[in-house]
Amino acid sequence: MSGxxxxxxxxxxxxxxxxxxxxxxxACVRASALQGFILAALxxxxxxxxxxxxxxxxxxxxxxxxLAIKAxxxxxxLLRSIRAAGVRREVEPMASLHISILGAAALVALAFWIAGxxxxxxxxxxxxxVPVAVANVLxxxxxxxxxxxxxxxxxxxxxxxxxxxxxxxxxxSHQPIAVELSVLLDVLVGVFVMGIAINHxxxxxxxxxxxxxxxxxx
Amino acid sequence: MSAPLAVVLxxxxxxxxxxxxxxxxxVQLALLVGIAVAHLGAVAVLxxxxxxxxxxxxxxxxxxxxLVLSLVSVLFLAASLYSVSYLLHGTHDEAAARERFVxxxxxxxxxxxxxAASRNLALLWAAIEAxxxxxxxxxxxxxxxxxxxAAWKYLLICSVGIxxxxxxxxxxxxxxxxxxxxxxxxxxxxxxxxxxxLDARWLRAAFVLVLVGYGTKIGLAPLHTWLPDAHSQAPSxxxxxxxxxxxxxxxxxxxxxxxxxxxxxxAAFAQRLLLVLGLASLLVGAAFxxxxxxxxxxxxxxxxxxxxxxxxxxxxxxxxxxxxxxHVVNHSLVKAALFLLAGNLLRAYGSTVAADVRxxxxxxxxxxxxxxVGAFAIGGSPPFGPFVSELAIFFGAMRGSAPWVGVAFAxxxxxxxxxxxxxxxxxxxxxxxxxxxxxxxxAPERAEPLLTLASPAALAAVVVALxxxxxxxxxxxxxxxxxxxxx
Numbered sequence: 001m002s003g004x005x006x007x008x009x010x011x012x013x014x015x016x017x018x019x020x021x022x023x024x025x026x027a028c029v030r031a032s033a034l035q036g037f038i039l040a041a042l043x044x045x046x047x048x049x050x051x052x053x054x055x056x057x058x059x060x061x062x063x064x065x066x067l068a069i070k071a072x073x074x075x076x077x078l079l080r081s082i083r084a085a086g087v088r089r090e091v092e093p094m095a096s097l098h099i100s101i102l103g104a105a106a107l108v109a110l111a112f113w114i115a116g117x118x119x120x121x122x123x124x125x126x127x128x129x130v131p132v133a134v135a136n137v138l139x140x141x142x143x144x145x146x147x148x149x150x151x152x153x154x155x156x157x158x159x160x161x162x163x164x165x166x167x168x169x170x171x172x173s174h175q176p177i178a179v180e181l182s183v184l185l186d187v188l189v190g191v192f193v194m195g196i197a198i199n200h201x202x203x204x205x206x207x208x209x210x211x212x213x214x215x216x217x218x
Numbered sequence: 219m220s221a222p223l224a225v226v227l228x229x230x231x232x233x234x235x236x237x238x239x240x241x242x243x244x245v246q247l248a249l250l251v252g253i254a255v256a257h258l259g260a261v262a263v264l265x266x267x268x269x270x271x272x273x274x275x276x277x278x279x280x281x282x283x284x285l286v287l288s289l290v291s292v293l294f295l296a297a298s299l300y301s302v303s304y305l306l307h308g309t310h311d312e313a314a315a316r317e318r319f320v321x322x323x324x325x326x327x328x329x330x331x332x333x334a335a336s337r338n339l340a341l342l343w344a345a346i347e348a349x350x351x352x353x354x355x356x357x358x359x360x361x362x363x364x365x366x367x368a369a370w371k372y373l374l375i376c377s378v379g380i381x382x383x384x385x386x387x388x389x390x391x392x393x394x395x396x397x398x399x400x401x402x403x404x405x406x407x408x409x410x411x412x413x414x415x416l417d418a419r420w421l422r423a424a425f426v427l428v429l430v431g432y433g434t435k436i437g438l439a440p441l442h443t444w445l446p447d448a449h450s451q452a453p454s455x456x457x458x459x460x461x462x463x464x465x466x467x468x469x470x471x472x473x474x475x476x477x478x479x480x481x482x483x484x485a486a487f488a489q490r491l492l493l494v495l496g497l498a499s500l501l502v503g504a505a506f507x508x509x510x511x512x513x514x515x516x517x518x519x520x521x522x523x524x525x526x527x528x529x530x531x532x533x534x535x536x537x538x539x540x541x542x543x544x545h546v547v548n549h550s551l552v553k554a555a556l557f558l559l560a561g562n563l564l565r566a567y568g569s570t571v572a573a574d575v576r577x578x579x580x581x582x583x584x585x586x587x588x589x590x591v592g593a594f595a596i597g598g599s600p601p602f603g604p605f606v607s608e609l610a611i612f613f614g615a616m617r618g619s620a621p622w623v624g625v626a627f628a629x630x631x632x633x634x635x636x637x638x639x640x641x642x643x644x645x646x647x648x649x650x651x652x653x654x655x656x657x658x659x660x661a662p663e664r665a666e667p668l669l670t671l672a673s674p675a676a677l678a679a680v681v682v683a684l685x686x687x688x689x690x691x692x693x694x695x696x697x698x699x700x701x702x703x704x705x
Contacts, residue, residue, distance in 0.1 A: 118419065118420065118423065119419075120392060120395075120420075121392065121393070121395055121396065121397055121417045121420065122395050122396065122397050122398065122399045123399065133385075137381075137382075137385060140378075141378070144374065144378055150370070153374055154374075156378075157374065157377055157378055157381070160378060160381050161381050161384075163385075164381055164384050164385045164388065167385060167388045167389075168384075168388050168391075170392075171388060171391045171392065171395065171401065175338075175340050175403060175404060176276070176338070179338055179340045179341050179344065179404075180340075182341065182344040183340060183343070183344050183384070185344075186344050186347040186348060186351070189348075189351050190347065190350075190351055190373070190377055193351050193354055193355065193373060194373055194374070194377075196355075197354070197358070197366065197369055197370050197373060200358065200361065200366055201366060201370065204361070204363050204366055205363070210370065213366070213367035213370055213371070214367070215363060215364055215367060216364055216367055216368060216446075216447040216450075216451070218506065218510075218515075
C-alpha cells in the first residue's frame with residue numbers, strides 16, 4: 001500500500017542511527033542533510049500512496065520548504081561552523097561511541113513499544129509513521145545529551161525536530177501553510193542563531209567542546 | 219483583526235527591521251521608546267474594547283491573551299525607558315549595542331505579542347520558539363565566556379524542550395482526529411468546541427509533553443537548570459523582561475492546553491501534574507534561595523520559586539486558579555522592578571556578589587528603599603500584591619481535598635522569604651567602604667539617574683496598590699480567564 005513511504009521512513013531511522021554511530025562531525029551533519037532530503041520526499045510519498053491524484057500545492061510547498069531549509073540551508077550553515085572552528089572529530093573515546101550505539105538500538109526498540117501502546121484513533125498513511133517519529137525524537141535526544149561538540153548537539157536537535165516533523169505529516173488535516181512554514185522557518189533561524197553562538201564559542205575558547213561551558217554554578 | 223491588534227502585532231516587527239538598519243543608537247532608542255508607548259496605547263484601546271475576539275480567528279485576544287499581552291506591554295515600556303540610560307551610560311561595546319540590542323528587543327516584543335494573540339496552537343508554538351531566538355542574542359550581549367555559556371544552554375535546552383511541546387501539540391491534533399480521519403485542525407476554539415470527544419489517551423500524552431516542553435521554558439523544576447544562568451547573565455533590562463514577561467508567555471502555552479483538558483473533563487489529570495511540578499519548583503527555588511551569594515541568581519531562583527507558586531495554584535484549582543493568575547501579575551511587576559534595581563546596584567558596585575554590596579541605603583537611597591519594598595513584596599509579606607495572591611492560593615489549598623499541600627506551600631514560602639530577605643536586606647545596611655566604592659563608581663556624575671528609578675518606582679507603586687485593591691477591570695479579566703481554567 002505505501003511501499004515508498006515505508007522505505008523513506010525506514011531510511012530516516014537508519015540515517016539517525018548513522019549520526020549516532022559516526023564520530024566525524026561532517027558526516028554527522030551530512031546525515032542530517034540526508035534526513036532533510038528524505039523529509040522533502042516523504043510528504044509526496046504519503047500523498048501519492050493512492051496512486052493517481054497529483055500532489056496538492058500545499059504538499060508541494062511543504063516538500064520544497066523542507067528541501068530548501070532542512071536539506072540545504074541548515075547543513076550548509078553547520079558545515080561552515082565546523083570549518084570555522086577547525087574541529088573534525090568528536091573528542092569522546094570510541095568506547096563511549098559503542099555504548100551510545102547500543103543505547104540507540106534500545107531506544108529504537110523502545111520507540112516501537114511506545115507506538116504499540118499509543119493506538120491512533122484513525123488509520124495512518126503508514127504503520128511505521130508513529131514508531132519512526134518517536135525513534136527519531138529519542139535518538140535526537142541521545143545525541144544532545146551524550147555528545148560534547150556543539151555541532152553534534154545541534155544535529156541532535158535537528159534529528160529530534162525531524163521526528164516531530166514526521167509526526168506532523170501523519171495528522172489527517174493539514175495546518176494552514178503559513179503555520180507549517182513558520183515552524184520550518186523557526187528551525188532555520190534557530191540553527192542560524194546556534195551557528196553564531198558556536199562561532200563565538202570557538203573564538204572565545206578555541207574549541208567547541210561544550211563541557212568547557214560549565215563555569216556558572218552555585 | 220481589529221486595528222489596535224494589528225498595531226500591537228505589526229509595529230514591533232517593523233520597528234525591529236527599521237532599527238536593524240539604523241546607524242545611531244540614540245535614534246534607535248527613540249524608536250524603541252516610541253514603539254513601546256504606541257504598543258501600550260494600543261493595548262489600552264484593546265482593554266476598552268473588551269477581549270471579545272472573533273471566534274475561530276487565527277489571531278485574536280481572549281481574557282488570558284489580553285492579560286499576558288498587557289504585562290508584556292507594561293514591562294516592555296519600563297525596560298525600554300530603563301534601557302535608554304543603560305545604553306547611553308553603560309560600559310559596553312558600541313557596535314554590539316547598535317547591531318543587537320534594540321533590534322533584538324523589538325523582535326522579542328513582536329514574538330511575545332504573537333504568543334498572546336495566537337489562537338492556533340501550532341502558531342503559538344512557532345511564536346514561543348521565536349521568543350527564544352530573539353532573546354538569545356540579548357543574553358550574550360556582553361561577550362563574556364559566562365554569558366556565552368548561558369546563551370548556549372538557553373538556546374539548546376529551550377529549543378529541545380520546545381520541540382517536545384510541538385510533538386505534544388501534534389498529539390493533541392491526533393486526539394482530535396475521528397476514526398473517519400476528519401479533524402478540526404489545531405485551532406484553539408475548534409478544539410475547545412469538540413473537547414469532550416477528544417481521545418483521552420492521546421490528550422493526556424499531549425499534556426505531559428507540552429508541560430515538559432513549555433515547562434522547560436517556564437523554568438519548572440527539574441527542567442529549570444538553564445534559567446538562573448540566563449537570567450543572571452543577561453543585561454538587567456533584558457533580565458526584567460525574561461523573568462517578568464517571557465515566563466508568562468511560556469506559561470500561556472501550558473494554560474491553553476490546560477483549558478482544553480478542562481473542557482475535555484480531564485482537568486484532574488492535568489492539575490495533578492501541575493501540582494507535582496509546582497511543589498518541586500517551590501522546593502528547588504526555596505533551597506537555592508537560602509544562602510545564595512549572587513543577588514542576580516537569587517532573583518532568578520526566586521522566579522523558579524514563583525513559577526512553582528503559580529503551578530501549585532493552577533494544580534489546586536477552584537479559588538486558587540484566580541490566585542495563580544493574580545500571582546502572574548504580581549510576580550511579573552515585582553520581579554521586573556527587582557531586576558532593574560539589581561542593574562542599579564551592579565552599576566554602582568560593579569559586582570553581582572551580594573557580599574560586595576554594602577551600605578546601599580546610603581549610597582543609592584532611592585534604589586535602596588525600592589529594593590526593600592521589592593524584597594518584602596516578592597517574599598510574600600503583607601501589605602503587598604504577592605501576599606494577596608499567595609494567600610488566595612493557600613486558602614484554596616486548605617479548602618481543597620489535600621490540606622497538606624497548603625501546609626507545604628506555606629512552609630516553603632517561609633523558607634524562600636528567609637532566603638530572599640537574608641541576602642537582599644544586608645546589602646542595604648552598613649556604611650560601605652567609601653574608598654572602594656569611589657574606585658568602582660561607574661557613574662560619577664550622578665549616582666542615581668532619574669531614568670533608572672522611574673520604571674522600578676512605578677512598578678513598585680502598582681504592586682503596593684495591588685496589595686490593597688484589585689481594580690474591577692482587572693478583577694473581571696482574571697475571573698473570566700480563571701473560568702476557562704477550572705477556577
